[in-house]
Amino acid sequence: MATVVAFHAHPDDEVLLTGGTLARAAAEGHRVVIVTATDGLMGPVPPGGAPRLAELRASAAALGAHRVEHLGYADSGHGPLLYPDPPDRTRFARADTEEAARRLAALLREEDADVLLGYDANGGYGHRDHVKVHHVGRRAAELAGVGRVLEATAPGEAVARVMRTARALRLLRHHEEPDGLYTPGAAITHRVDTRRFARRKQAALAAHRSVVDGNGRASAVVRVLVRLPAPVFGLLLGREWFVASPREGR
Template sequence: MGTLVSFHAHPNDDTTTCGGVLRKAHEDGHRVVLVLATRGELGYAPEGLLAEGEQLSQRRTAEARAAADVLGVDRLEFLGYTDSGMMAAASGDTAGTFRTADVEEAAAKLAAILREENADVLTVYDENGVYGDADHIQVHRVGMRAAELAGTPKVYQSTINRDHIAANQARFAEDAGVALPSGPEFGTPESEITCVVDVSAVTEYKRKALLAHVSQITEQSTLFTDLPEEKFRSMFGVEWFIRAGQGPGVTETDLMA
């Protein structure tokens, strides 16, 4: 059996992009370690959700632990940086934010965990952070460097199959009778993806983990979390990755093989 370390920027990023492979690795008997760069201090918080004196970072930490339990995570660690917020947010340039972290310093922290765990596999994001978020891009930079420092043999860059998502969004919008929303260009063209993991057998855990992040559930996200199981599985039952040196085309279907 091996050890999978999955590195993410904020609580709930892990669930949306890698929740299936985390649960699958757990069920296959592997050790699963989740590392979060921040506690998501600048995330969404519905009015009236937080108790008096409660900070969003505290709530999101608790949500991260609850979701990690659902996904079968054996160890959850935080690197100690602060959420940088959206790309244009002025707060992102404040000292201590993950966006402004020294890559070598942050990579050394992550590499220490990789060495402690004797990690066989590390997941990060693709070079554009899946959709251009500054903290996600920093996960790519820091994670790739940490793998070099620790000698981690396999690094997978989590991404989204742009063609698959576009088709599903169009079908969902048509079924729901709503206009297809515009937004940032997500993910990677299908032709550049080298690893496709079928996680349809564990989507019930992925949904439960998503729902554990109560503070991040918006009206838009409930459109997806409330989907019938078959449609939810269709949209979230596959996770995609890029591994340098592999391809062209899909050459792998299991991160822990």
């Protein structure tokens, strides 16, 4: 059995990008560890702890993961402005890549990881924290000697079609989610059918109450997703994609 470490930027990313794969790996007897770079908070951590990390632990339990860790960074936000660091920690986008990679590499060594899941070179849709995950993940795998690095992504052409439809329906503004991101379909190396684990992935998504109960357009979409019949949810989100890092096969 293998140990799979999934490295993500924020709580809820573990579901949207890799939830089905992690649920399938856990069900097949592999050890699954989820690591997030940030706690999902823009400001200081409240006295009771970061609420989104508690949601992450509930999500991980729904997926069958065995361990959850946080590297200690703050969310960097998505948009033209990179705000000053909160007083208690550094925003991930400003973190020293080598230092962050050493933190992750220590976990990889401790777990004797066989596979590291990260993000593609675009960080999927270009979020600065996602792009940072790409660089930190690759460097950590090199430091820890992890031979298999698979980077979560989606077929860029299909995503572009969805974005064009969303703009036409005025669900997105024209400057949001630009085309040309994720990975061209021809470059994707691993396609994982996770429809059998749709119910687990849906339950994990529902555990992120901060997102489900939010006021933005993304929250409205998530509320619809968590209320769908599980087979319909599986048809929509029952496939996940990865591209093998050049490290694999060396």
